Amino acid sequence: MSTVIYATPVFSNKVRYNRKEEEDGGKREEREVVIYESADDIRDDHSDLQPQEGVNYTQLRSSYNTLSNTHRQSLDEVKKLKDIIQGKLCPEGWTRFGCSCYLKSTDKKTWSESRTDCENRGSDLVSINSKEELGFVIKLNENEESWIGLSFICSIIVLLSSH
Template structure:
């Protein structure tokens, strides 16, 4: 069985304007009914709507769409790289800032340590000077104690020490030559006084009041001055550097020197006179 579909007729009125001959000056207007099918009307409506919407934008061709996609992809990659770079820079900035703070802390600690060390150095310098001074004093004390010990060990009974020599004062009285012989028997000789300090020591510690003792000063013939001219000389062969005479002596073969008068000065006495004597011996010669 077949079905017949009839299209509903659509009609519309259309107004026509018709011009007559220009010379006639007449104008004829009339309406006519035009019958159209539904399809035709629909096509006409669509065309009219399209005309009202304006021109349609056509889709770009496939090649242009690929170019847009590639550009968008590149832009996305660049954005991603920029984000990664910003993250790296942020991390780096944080690390540098942290390192800077650590360095500042270390610098402050080192500066504080330096100040403390500087103060300690000053204190140590003061302590060193004090210790050096005490060390020198202790060395002097040790030296003095060693001298006392050596004197106690090496000095025979009756000897006294001054400088680098030991001295002996006799209680007997003999002539100058016998006195010298006694000193030589003790491994020494009559004293030779070569300085003011030694003179003061002999006067203060070895001589009794109002007593003179033989010393190692004698007369010796001087052939340069003449056959009967004499000069003073110490028994050890040294010349006089300092003299402490009470009055100017006259050297002769019969007179030798003694020490000392009441003022602690030398006098000239005949060598056969009986007097006490003073012996001197170097420390290095003690055994």
């Protein structure tokens, strides 16, 4: 197959050539050559892709910034809502400490009357379970008298002597 390359060129043609076996016993070689219209068709710099990569990076960065801002705003909103909810978990006039709500009544009643009043409100007299809670109750009392809940605790005190 032969092509006249000086006539009107067709740049998409492929050219083949054969090399015969050499006299010294070398092998025959066949190659195919592709002729392109211009060198721009085969450049390795892929300059047409670079603007696309820049656009993708810019879009990715913008999306990341948007998500970061949304996440930060969501965390702030969660904190605000948590503060509101924690403040509203206790009925009006009650004070929150830890996971419990406390009401310091101004009425003077006996222990039994105070306990009944608490039960009518859906609560009970305080049972102090930690030093922190004791400190809170003392501060809540401010030199006034209050009843606390009682529970039966059996304990044995052993005194040791070094005689």
